[in-house]
Amino acid sequence: MPAPEPTSPQSSLPAAAAHFGAQVLAEAAARACDVRAATGDSPGELSLPAPPALPALPALSVPTLPPPDAPTAVLPTAVVPAPIPGLERILRGPSGLGTADLRLVLREQLPPPSQPPATSAEGGAIPGLYHHQVAEPDPVRVEEVSRRIKSWALDEVSLYPDDLAEQFDGFSVGSYMVGCHPDAPSVDHLMIATRLMVAENAVDDYYCEDHGGSPVGLGERLLLAHTALDHVHTTEEYQEQWAKSLHSDAPRRAYHSAMNYFVQVASPSQSDRFRHDIARLHLGYLAEAAWAQLDHVPEVWEYLAMRQFNNFRPCPTITDTIGGYELPMDLHAQDAMQKVIALAGNATTIVNDLYSYTKELDAPGRHLNLPVVIAEREGLSDRDAYLKSIEVHNDLMHDFETNAAALAADCPVPSVQRFLRGVAAWVDGNHDWHRTNTYRYSLPDFW
Template sequence: MLAGRLDERLLEWADGIGLYDGRMERVRDAGFGRLAALCYPATDDEDLLMVPARCALAIWALDDHYCDAPDLGAVPSLLGSRLATASATLGRAHLPDRHEAAFDAATRDDPALKGLRSAAGHLRRITTAAQFDRTRHTLRTLFAALAQEGTWRATRYQPQVWEYLMNRQANSFLPCMTVIDALGGYRLPADVWAHPDVHDAVGTAALAASIANDIYSAGTESRSSDGDFNLPRAIAAEQPCTPQEALRLSAELHNELMHRFRRQCDELAHQGGRELHRFLDGVLDWCAGSLAWHRTAPRYHRHATDGHAPHTLERT
């Protein structure tokens, strides 16, 4: 089975790097190999699918090591500095040679950075310079959003719904979507990707997919005491309302965004070429695959919210 083989290869990769040393059950439970198999139906090439699977695991591990898991070394006061360093590892630091060597030495043994470097290296292998830069830019934006979330956590600040959604737009699945064309064997032109209407449409889908993640992870995060943030929690604090009502309202917002994405695709159908149409179809496939993964992933199923709100999520 493709998903199973990808998950086994991910375990080997993570073990070789030292990610989750002694805690490999976290990697096995995550199932990012299955996520890749579901979200990129344009290919069944294992080597190609391992690229986004490694990237997803590397980002997830960085979030754990730096933001969420003290047992893995997360230190809130170091978050901003660490994320800035992580951003630098996505490309050359452009330092004088003797200082570049010092940078490499200082970051060599950090497992989160090793995972990020390795994943980025594999991504470079299958992408053009423009495609890689597209992903790198969205990752750096994601790191900025993680830093903002760290500030909220340190100050015990409960963001308003609009603030949370603004943050979630950046801290989203957008980096995963940027590689859709590379996996599909074609290239979305850089000027098409940069078009505001295209950015808005893909960003809408990425936010919707991230809200689905919030809904499915709400059960786990409700048991957490370290100040996790999600949309149902933000809605419940602002309304106020019951947790179940907040889940329903979150699901409605997800569906509203997916319907908006559909309308945006229809409008873009009159503007773009074949590559854009393929890419937008790929984004819709990605959202459907992600939803299927969330509905069955052990890490979410184990802490089900009660089964009501998640099943109202629409792919459209």
């Protein structure tokens, strides 16, 4: 009897979609009922306990947030660049109770990518860079987020000295986060992302770069900072010593405080996801530090591999938490979803390489970025290396959109559709912040 022919590999996405599609709304409703039963809250709000305060720091307060299944506005962008079998049905969106606001919008329905001049009053996009225009961030939200985050950074966790207040303002983090999370139900949700972004930036500044950073001893500093996110569990005697260390320097204070706020609104799996992605980030920091200590310029592919870890990934991966819902763990862990998230992180980080190019050239020492590595390793002029870096970014963006569209077609679950829209919105908002932040960035004269 002949051996049976092996069956062709089948994607597990449709099965996962079927499994979660039937449960997602029921689970959301059950969570809301459980919360109301436990807290006595009305259906419209969820009162969260204040996170524990650090010794010698002001007590932290967490505002009232809507429940995870609160309806939110539809995002104006999408991730569907080309027709895919069955896509028309997906674009019509899910049907049934509670899904009226869940819709994908074709990018082709929006204004096409534009190439404004390299200089303009609000900052020009890099010529030839593939991107999407976005609406201006809500100025009311921007102002409120900016006010709150400055109070948190300067007063609550003493993150920066007063003489760096101007640099903090120039970072325009309020505009950044409002633009990247257009579906956030409230300013309180936006603040969750904003604190984490500022804390991550402080770790980079203080440990790696601008404000006394050094590759020497970086591993120890990052490990101890990571314990502010992923707590140490040891004997009582040493547990107390570790706990006191959490406010021993600015990055650890910021990480600990921001994470305390985050875990009040995130599920255990969302919290663990974030810790995992921060560990990826720290691993990327260490690779770059090793090259700096060796005065080594990596091959282009090695640099891009490092950038898949040392990148913005922790930011778009929490888009569901900031949106007030949850992408189920099994769906987030799918290989196809992980690829989409990785491509989004890679593309947005090359955007940073390109917009910060002149800023890094003016800084002391040699800063590795994609144009610098391509020029060194492929023997190109600075201009040609920069232009090739634009092509690399554009390829990553096209791959991101193609893979996101295929995943949307394969897995028509409301939370997947919304998460993909959220990641796409973060990609677009990240570019727009870089484009408009003329305080920090200016373009090279290559055109």
